[in-house]
Amino acid sequence: MSEEYTSHSEYLPLDKVFVMPAREAFRNEKKALAEWRSLNFTSVPKIQKAFDEYEGFHKTLTDSGAELLYFTGEESLTLDAIYCRDASIITDQGVILCRMGKVLRQGEPASQQRSYESLNIPILGQIEPPGTLEGGDVAWLDRHTLxxxxxxxxxxxxxxxxxxxxxxxxxxVIVVQLPHFRGPSDVFHLMSVLSxxxxxxxxxxxxLIPIAFRNTLLERGYQLVEVPEAEFDSLGCNILATGPRRCVMAKGNPVTEQLLLKAGCQVSTYEGNEISVKGGGGPTCLTRPLRRKI
Known part of the structure; x- marks a missing residue:
């Protein structure tokens, strides 16, 4: 990675980012009807509305100045492939391919690998059995702390x-012991409670944040924007930074949005009921940042 860029950040200006478009992941109504229950979506996505929502989200990303790269949809992948953050982790030395804890998603890392290799992006390593690791459980606190x-x-x-x-x-690496909450079938990652x-x-x-980890954030000098309970399920805590205090979030979280504005943030929102709320994946889940500007 060039000295001008890093992959070890969640907030520096977003330069290049991978996405999996809704048309590639959701494909058609038949696929949605066949898969939504087994993947624990709250209800079946409305396909055309999902496509329209994704176009709005896509525009929000391009308006931020980021260059978008695209994972290739494959027939064997599920609706969940739209949440492309989870299948890999990017480092300054290359990609770490994950091994999905959700069994129905285990084909995603190999699919992403093909996309990375087609662009000559190096693969640093991969998680092997019995290990499981998903990108939604990983967040950079600074360039040397994960x-x-x-x-x-x-x-x-x-x-x-x-x-x-x-x-x-x-x-x-700081390990954060997450709670049982709604159990193994729920989509609950570290970045469900931290952005x-x-x-x-x-x-x-x-x-839902362990006391020790919350204290670690405070000791590191973080100001905490406290997302209210009423906006947790609408993904108020899943926020993508496109630059320092510039961020993207799903519509429907007015209290959190106002708290972000009060903290000096520029906030962009997108309609995400079909592509985000129903599947439990907000804007961080919909993106796999490749690099950010230092």
Missing amino acids: AVGHSYRTNPSGIEQLTGLLRPMGVE PIDRDLAAVYSP
Whole structure:
């Protein structure tokens, strides 16, 4: 990675980002009807509305100045492939391919690998059985510190393997013990309750954050934007930073939006009922940032 760019950030100006378009992941009404229950969507996505929502989200990303790259949809992938953050982690030395904790998603890392290799993006390593690791459980606190959630999707073996791959880069891994909450079938990751928005600002849902980790954030000087309970299920805590205090969030979270504005943020919103709320994946889930400008 050039000295002008890094992959080790959640908030620096977004330069290049991978996405999986809704038309590639959702495809058609027949696919949606066949898969939504087994994937634990709250209801079947309305396909044309999903496509329209995604066009709005896509425009929001391009308006931020980021260059968009596209994963290729494959017939074997499910609706969940739209949440492309989860299948890989990007480092300054290359891609780490995940091993999905959700069994129905286990084909996604290999599919993404084909896209990376077609663009000559190096593969640093991959998580092997019995390890599981999903990108939604991973968040950079700074360029040398990575928080990793121990969840139903990310297990100790996966965390140990990830730590070993990052150790030569001098990266410290902080393990965050996530709660049971709604159980193994729920889509619950670290980034369900944490979204860094600047070097010293993060949106959090404190009722589900371990006390020790919340204290770590405060000790690091973070100002915490407290997402209210009424906006948790509408993905008020899943916020994508496109630059320091510039962010994207799903519509329908007015309290959190106002708190972000009060903290000096520029906030863009998109309609996301079909592509985000029903599947439990907000804007961070819909994107796999490749690099950010230092």
